[in-house]
Amino acid sequence: MTASSAPATTMPRAATAERTRARRPRRNWGNLSLVSPFLVFYVLFLVGPLVYDVVLSFFNTSLVKGGLGSFAGFGNYTELFRDHQFWSAMWHTILFTLVSTPPLVILPLFFAIVVNRIKRGQWFFRLAFFLPYILPSAAIALVWLFIYEPGYGLIAGFFNLIGVGDPGWLSDPNVALYSIVIVTVWWTIGFNFVLYLAGLQDINPDLYEAAGLDGASQWQQTWRITIPMLGRTTTLVTVLQVIASLKIFDQIYLILQGGPNYSSRPAIEWIYDTAFTSQRVGYASAASFILFIVILIVSFIWLALVRRQESGV
Amino acid sequence: MAHNDVRVGPNRFGPGRTLLSRRGFLAGTAAIGAGLVTAACGGTYNVGSGLTGSSGGDNNSTLVYWNLLTGGDGTHMVAMEDAFRQAHPQVDLQSTILAWGAPYYTKLSLAIRSGSPPDVAIMHLSRIHQYGPPGMLTPISEDLLAAHGMEPKDFTPLAFSKAHYNGQLLCIPLDTHPFVQYYNTKVCKKAGLLDSSGALPPIKSADAMLDALRKLKKVGATPVVCDTINDPATPWRLFYTLYSQAGGQVLADNGKDVVLNQTLAMKVLTFIHQLASEGLMNATVDPGGGTAIFQAGDAGLYWEGEWNVTVFQGANVPFSMQPYPALFGQAAAQADSHTFILPKRTTADPEKTSLALTMIRTLLGQSLTWAEGGHIPAWLPIRDSEAYKKLKPQSNYQEVASYAAYDPPAWYSGSGSDMENYLGEPLGDLMLGGMSPQATYSQMLGSLHTLSKEPVPV
Numbered sequence: 001m002t003a004s005s006a007p008a009t010t011m012p013r014a015a016t017a018e019r020t021r022a023r024r025p026r027r028n029w030g031n032l033s034l035v036s037p038f039l040v041f042y043v044l045f046l047v048g049p050l051v052y053d054v055v056l057s058f059f060n061t062s063l064v065k066g067g068l069g070s071f072a073g074f075g076n077y078t079e080l081f082r083d084h085q086f087w088s089a090m091w092h093t094i095l096f097t098l099v100s101t102p103p104l105v106i107l108p109l110f111f112a113i114v115v116n117r118i119k120r121g122q123w124f125f126r127l128a129f130f131l132p133y134i135l136p137s138a139a140i141a142l143v144w145l146f147i148y149e150p151g152y153g154l155i156a157g158f159f160n161l162i163g164v165g166d167p168g169w170l171s172d173p174n175v176a177l178y179s180i181v182i183v184t185v186w187w188t189i190g191f192n193f194v195l196y197l198a199g200l201q202d203i204n205p206d207l208y209e210a211a212g213l214d215g216a217s218q219w220q221q222t223w224r225i226t227i228p229m230l231g232r233t234t235t236l237v238t239v240l241q242v243i244a245s246l247k248i249f250d251q252i253y254l255i256l257q258g259g260p261n262y263s264s265r266p267a268i269e270w271i272y273d274t275a276f277t278s279q280r281v282g283y284a285s286a287a288s289f290i291l292f293i294v295i296l297i298v299s300f301i302w303l304a305l306v307r308r309q310e311s312g313v
Numbered sequence: 314m315a316h317n318d319v320r321v322g323p324n325r326f327g328p329g330r331t332l333l334s335r336r337g338f339l340a341g342t343a344a345i346g347a348g349l350v351t352a353a354c355g356g357t358y359n360v361g362s363g364l365t366g367s368s369g370g371d372n373n374s375t376l377v378y379w380n381l382l383t384g385g386d387g388t389h390m391v392a393m394e395d396a397f398r399q400a401h402p403q404v405d406l407q408s409t410i411l412a413w414g415a416p417y418y419t420k421l422s423l424a425i426r427s428g429s430p431p432d433v434a435i436m437h438l439s440r441i442h443q444y445g446p447p448g449m450l451t452p453i454s455e456d457l458l459a460a461h462g463m464e465p466k467d468f469t470p471l472a473f474s475k476a477h478y479n480g481q482l483l484c485i486p487l488d489t490h491p492f493v494q495y496y497n498t499k500v501c502k503k504a505g506l507l508d509s510s511g512a513l514p515p516i517k518s519a520d521a522m523l524d525a526l527r528k529l530k531k532v533g534a535t536p537v538v539c540d541t542i543n544d545p546a547t548p549w550r551l552f553y554t555l556y557s558q559a560g561g562q563v564l565a566d567n568g569k570d571v572v573l574n575q576t577l578a579m580k581v582l583t584f585i586h587q588l589a590s591e592g593l594m595n596a597t598v599d600p601g602g603g604t605a606i607f608q609a610g611d612a613g614l615y616w617e618g619e620w621n622v623t624v625f626q627g628a629n630v631p632f633s634m635q636p637y638p639a640l641f642g643q644a645a646a647q648a649d650s651h652t653f654i655l656p657k658r659t660t661a662d663p664e665k666t667s668l669a670l671t672m673i674r675t676l677l678g679q680s681l682t683w684a685e686g687g688h689i690p691a692w693l694p695i696r697d698s699e700a701y702k703k704l705k706p707q708s709n710y711q712e713v714a715s716y717a718a719y720d721p722p723a724w725y726s727g728s729g730s731d732m733e734n735y736l737g738e739p740l741g742d743l744m745l746g747g748m749s750p751q752a753t754y755s756q757m758l759g760s761l762h763t764l765s766k767e768p769v770p771v
Binding site for chain 2: 280
């Protein structure tokens with residue numbers, strides 16, 4: 001999972017389109033047949049597994065035994081609610097989201113505004129910010145393991161030089177998760193940056209000209225025109241970011257395996273460990289369903305906010 | 314995206330110049346779909362057989378072999394496979410290397426469950442308690458073994474007896490790979506630890522170990538390196554080595570009972586804590602960092618499995634190896650064995666089984682190559698050979714094969730298992746100086762109780 005992909009349904013324009021279509025009474029079956037190849041895959045690979053997951057969550061299904069296993073009723077769910085390992089993993093996911101979202105919304109905005117002002121060689125900055133994003137998570141993990149490595153790492157020497165000592169990037173349970181936040185910001189900032197840059201280029205230059213004639217300073221133009229005009233982009237970026245952060249897995253699994261002492265293990269890794277190492281697929285299905293509900297609730301809240309914002313415009 | 318819609322209208326190619334008609338597109342899609350289904354039903358390892366549980370129709374002269382061996386081990390295994398290919402040119406040996414640990418065992422489970430397993434695969438001996446009970450492995454009779462030139466007396470007795478579950482032989486051991494002590498001869502000499510022959514005499518107690526490490530610290534070396542980061546298995550190996558030396562048991566009754574002894578465990582945990590608090594151990598490294606420090610000649614001792622021997626030989630660091638010293642009484646060291654298994658197939662295929670056993674026998678005959686990677690051969694004709702005895706420092710610790718401490722049998726234990734992870738994580742924190750021995754013990758005990766009470770999925 002890269003930290004910035006999201007289902008198309010959360011996008012504001014799609015929502016508007018849906019509403020317009022709902023007002024039209026006549027159905028267009030031709031359109032339906034056009035999307036049917038997609039629908040087949042959607043049912044086969046999304047709806048199907050989802051239903052299967054819910055079914056599995058009521059059974060003691062094992063990875064290594066055929067069939068569903070014995071019926072568990074709500075047993076998996078009650079066990080889950082008492083399982084502090086699971087809830088601490090959920091907390092790590094939420095903490096990661098809370099800590100990683102603000103910098104991933106604010107920093108790209110700042111950089112986009114700055115880069116948008118550069119007239120010559122802008123391509124270089126666009127490329128520089130976006131480049132890490134195209135790297136696979138495995139490459140990112142290797143690069144940052146080398147950077148964080150105590151003693152031999154790239155930045156360990158620097159910290160020792162200024163005399164504060166290495167903060168235990170990967171070994172201190174209170175630091176490890178934040179190390180991953182830094183990795184993620186560096187890795188995925190490019191995606192949000194590009195969204196902002198596109199938003200900036202959508203703003204009508206006449207507005208700045210008019211403001212300039214009225215004597216608005218650069219700072220006022222940024223604050224009164226750029227930021228408000230980017231409102232919808234900011235909402236979009238935030239929604240995508242929250243969802244992407246809730247799905248955190250790759251970087252933590254590859255760099256820390258959820259350690260030290262499980263201090264960084266996110267919900268998805270707990271689910272993976274339970275299903276594929278403990279082989280308790282039924283139990284893990286119950287957990288993934290709960291995570292799915294959490295992500296769904298968050299998405300709905302954001303969707304409601306977006307709709308309110310759109311009707312306000 | 315709301316703000317960067319692609320602004321290309323439907324008429325981009327002009328009204329008369331659509332690239333593809335709708336009908337043409339649909340027909341094409343249908344053709345591709347049909348092709349995929351056909352392909353899926355035709356291949357050896359396919360979606361179709363995964364869904365129906367039938368095994369694909371294989372050609373009898375192909376042999377599919379899965380293993381999790383990378384690095385030096387991987388290179389040696391490839392050389393051994395090539396020896397087999399040369400001896401049996403009519404057999405198409407298809408070898409697949411997968412990532413070590415849980416990812417490997419997940420794929421293996423799913424392949425067996427879906428009815429399309431490899432014909433032969435590597436498995437850690439400690440894992441047969443997960444795969445044996447649900448009947449995922451083909452038992453190997455002594456007759457079958459003998460028919461392919463192998464007899465029980467040809468194998469290390471301990472490994473061979475541990476290869477049984479419920480009286481049936483489920484795997485054929487290739488080696489024993491214990492936790493050992495590497496030492497830098499130059500650094501240890503400087504600290505005055507070596508005897509006149511230039512070897513490190515066995516350290517006989519925890520106090521003697523502390524003394525030795527303090528001497529190493531005095532000469533400016535990192536006394537001992539043992540990694541914890543991204544590697545819960547190594548802290549577990551250290552703990553289980555020392556705890557077994559003290560005579561402790563962790564589990565009983567195939568994992569249903571937890572018998573972790575508080576007095577013995579605390580003795581070991583306090584010792585590890587002292588290593589951390591006195592600054593005698595560098596544990597803030599991942600496996601790569603650990604080997605790098607020892608390789609650079611900065612460390613006196615390095616505690617890990619013997620499989621890094623080729624790394625250090627390649628780096629020309631002056632070093633030697635020995636059994637992990639008995640610090641808490643009896644000689645013991647955490648260990649496991651790579652073994653060959655025959656995954657259970659939906660329909661037995663005696664010819665394929667025979668082919669697989671022929672391959673196993675050929676590879677066992679190549680054990681000397683395997684031993685270069687550090688592992689103690691389980692195949693006694695090689696282990697007792699002069700050539701192996703001359704292989705140094707690999708043969709220094711061959712005695713460990715007779716007192717190796719395998720992970721306690723349970724469905725949740727073994728190499729790369731939940732138990733190793735759940736216990737290794739707090740142990741790692743202890744080694745980093747974070748947790749107290751008491752807190753580590755409590756967390757370990759709590760995790761063991763949780764694991765032992767989980768519904769058994771096998």
